[in-house]
Amino acid sequence: MEGGGGETRQWSRFLFAKLTRDWRALDPARRSAAAVEFEALVRDFQRELAVRTYTTVGTRGDADFCLWMAGPNLDVFRRLITALYSTALGPYLETPYSLLAMTRRSQYVEQHRHPGQEGARAEVQPSGAAYVFVYPFAKSKAWYKLGKQARQGMMNEHIQIGHKYPSVKINTTYAYGIDDQEFVLAFETDEPSDFLDLVMELRGSEASQYTTLDTPSFTCQRASPREVIEALGGLGARQTEPPKAGAPAP
Numbered sequence: 001m002e003g004g005g006g007e008t009r010q011w012s013r014f015l016f017a018k019l020t021r022d023w024r025a026l027d028p029a030r031r032s033a034a035a036v037e038f039e040a041l042v043r044d045f046q047r048e049l050a051v052r053t054y055t056t057v058g059t060r061g062d063a064d065f066c067l068w069m070a071g072p073n074l075d076v077f078r079r080l081i082t083a084l085y086s087t088a089l090g091p092y093l094e095t096p097y098s099l100l101a102m103t104r105r106s107q108y109v110e111q112h113r114h115p116g117q118e119g120a121r122a123e124v125q126p127s128g129a130a131y132v133f134v135y136p137f138a139k140s141k142a143w144y145k146l147g148k149q150a151r152q153g154m155m156n157e158h159i160q161i162g163h164k165y166p167s168v169k170i171n172t173t174y175a176y177g178i179d180d181q182e183f184v185l186a187f188e189t190d191e192p193s194d195f196l197d198l199v200m201e202l203r204g205s206e207a208s209q210y211t212t213l214d215t216p217s218f219t220c221q222r223a224s225p226r227e228v229i230e231a232l233g234g235l236g237a238r239q240t241e242p243p244k245a246g247a248p249a250p
Helices: 028-045 074-085 141-145 148-163 192-202 206-210 225-230
Strands: 011-019 050-055 065-071 093-102 131-139 169-174 183-189 211-213 218-222
Touching: 011 074, 011 183, 028 050, 028 074, 028 225, 050 225, 065 074, 065 131, 093 169, 093 183, 131 192, 141 206, 148 192, 148 206, 183 192, 206 211
Parallel strands: none
Antiparallel strands: 011 065, 011 093, 050 065, 050 218, 131 183, 131 211, 131 218, 169 183
């Protein structure tokens, strides 16, 4: 898809899913078959778009896994989700959150050029890091009434803070008019503590006073499609044996 100035853009979507409690009551063989089917579905669609899978088991109570999709049009997203609902997982699947956005070149990076920098890319390029931290984002109307020079000055500070944490890669996509938020932010890293420190420092930046939305925040751990389902009691889920008589409880 082409945007302003003829640049090629991509759609990006974070779909957060949860399986109902009835799923865990299924026979283990049926859950194992569903895990294999889900793995095959993701593999098939990776020929048409970028699909990454993450587990949120242990980090969120209202979502079990995340699909990060990036592709040229909305039709391929629709076909993937339609196919997902048609699998054995489908009857047990709920989708409490979905964040839709599109790539766009940032207006604030002209003074901060370096190869592959965030904000100058028109395509989503996941790094494959162990974690991705995702949240919707919006600015106040007062922000947009500021002059370009004032906004650029505050964004320069924001960018400089980000440069202090090279282990954290930011992916910014834009959602003006196409979803409830204005942006979707996705921070990839192998070091969650670096991301925590980055966000804490950004809270003290001048631009932060214009933030109106930055929740809900999702901590997602990279996992293969099969591992995503295993974490929910699917194929290969570890069974814990009951303690032997007389043995102390763990």
